[in-house]
Amino acid sequence: MNSSSYVTKRQAINLLSALLLERTNYSLMTRYVENADNLKLCMNLLKEDRRMVNYEGFHIFKVFVANPHKSPAVLRILINNRDKLLKFLPGFLNDRKDDVQFEDEKAYLIKMIQELPTQQQGQPQADLQQLQQQAIGGHGPG
Numbered sequence: 001m002n003s004s005s006y007v008t009k010r011q012a013i014n015l016l017s018a019l020l021l022e023r024t025n026y027s028l029m030t031r032y033v034e035n036a037d038n039l040k041l042c043m044n045l046l047k048e049d050r051r052m053v054n055y056e057g058f059h060i061f062k063v064f065v066a067n068p069h070k071s072p073a074v075l076r077i078l079i080n081n082r083d084k085l086l087k088f089l090p091g092f093l094n095d096r097k098d099d100v101q102f103e104d105e106k107a108y109l110i111k112m113i114q115e116l117p118t119q120q121q122g123q124p125q126a127d128l129q130q131l132q133q134q135a136i137g138g139h140g141p142g
Contacts, residue, residue, distance in 0.1 A: 001041060006050060013045065013056040020063050029063065036073035039064050043081070046092065054093055058106075065109045078116055085113050 001016070003009045020029045032038055042064060045057025064074060078085070089110050096102050 001045065006053075010050075010052060010056060013053065013060065017056060017059045020060060030067075030069070033064050033067050034069075034071035034074060036071070036077055039074050039077050043077075046088070051093065051095075055096070055102075058093070058102075062105055062109055065112050075116075078113065079118065082113055082116050082118070086110065089113070 001009060001012045003012065019025050020032060039061075042057055042060045046054055046061060048054055048057070064070070065078065067074075070078070089106060092106065093102070
């Protein structure tokens, strides 16, 4: 996905997206989306110059955001970039207004990001796990 070749990059992103979204690859998907470096790479795809790379990258990004079991490192990145994402996403690929599914998914991600808790400075690792529980609904057991 770091290739300078547009065709190679798009094919790699397409393949990764297909693998992650295939139900039979659930364990692969969970391992991939718990890695913060993968999230960073994916977020950079959203800022690429090529619209189709942005669009394909969005389909990978949504897996990170929608994952109810975010790793502490992934959750930390999302929380730290919450305000930037909330400014960026509403205008993201606005030329796709006719793509109802894309617009619905984008609105859902914006809602999920809005519902992320705000990070407190100096927060211990254990508290990040508590934040993760809050990010997925905050109901916990009981």
